[in-house]
Amino acid sequence: xxxxxxxxxxxxxxxxxxxxxxxxxxxxxxxxxxxxxxxxxxxxxxxxxxxxxxxxxxxxxxxxxxxxxxxxxxxxxxxxxxxxxxxxxxxxxxxxxxxxxxxxxxxxxxxxxxxxxxxxxxxxxxxxxxxxxxxxxxxxxx
Numbered sequence: 001x002x003x004x005x006x007x008x009x010x011x012x013x014x015x016x017x018x019x020x021x022x023x024x025x026x027x028x029x030x031x032x033x034x035x036x037x038x039x040x041x042x043x044x045x046x047x048x049x050x051x052x053x054x055x056x057x058x059x060x061x062x063x064x065x066x067x068x069x070x071x072x073x074x075x076x077x078x079x080x081x082x083x084x085x086x087x088x089x090x091x092x093x094x095x096x097x098x099x100x101x102x103x104x105x106x107x108x109x110x111x112x113x114x115x116x117x118x119x120x121x122x123x124x125x126x127x128x129x130x131x132x133x134x135x136x137x138x139x140x141x142x
Contacts, residue, residue, distance in 0.1 A: 040125060043103060044136065047121045050099050051138040054110065054119045057091045062142060064088030070110050105133075115141050 064070055070088045092110060099106040105124035110117065122135040 043123060043125075044134070047103060047106075047123060047134075047136050048138075050095070050102065050108070051119045051121045051136060053098075054092075054095045054108070055117070055138060055140050057095065058110075058117060058142060061088055061091070070112060117142055 058064070058070060064086070070092050096108055099108040099121060103121070103123035104126050106121070107123070108119070108121045110119050116139065118137055118139050120135060120137045122133055125132050125134050
């Protein structure tokens with residue numbers, strides 16, 4: 001072996017270890033991003049499911065939609081014809097409880113205009129975009 005080449009192999013090995021380490025760090029970063037995005041997609045899918053669930057509940061009670069009974073305002077003091085015991089109000093309250101329990105900082109609303117119903121679900125993306133609020137709306141006709 002030539003005296004000038006002593007230690008060159010060691011330097012080559014060290015450089016290849018550094019390059020390999022940087023590659024592994026990049027793979028770890030990609031894996032972490034993949035997990036975050038997968039969780040975000042899961043929460044978004046769950047929000048769509050919850051909005052569709054409320055639409056199904058409303059389709060099961062079309063008379064309540066016609067009378068605009070899917071509102072928690074029904075619990076406010078009003079004429080005796082309305083009460084908090086209406087099944088539509090109970091459905092809405094149960095649905096809102098599910099949304100709050102199953103989504104991070106979850107909330108929801110139902111807006112009825114004639115036969116057009118807008119169901120909105122919102123939640124917070126805690127791991128993405130510094131907890132930015134996300135919203136999904138479903139518009140359907142009853």
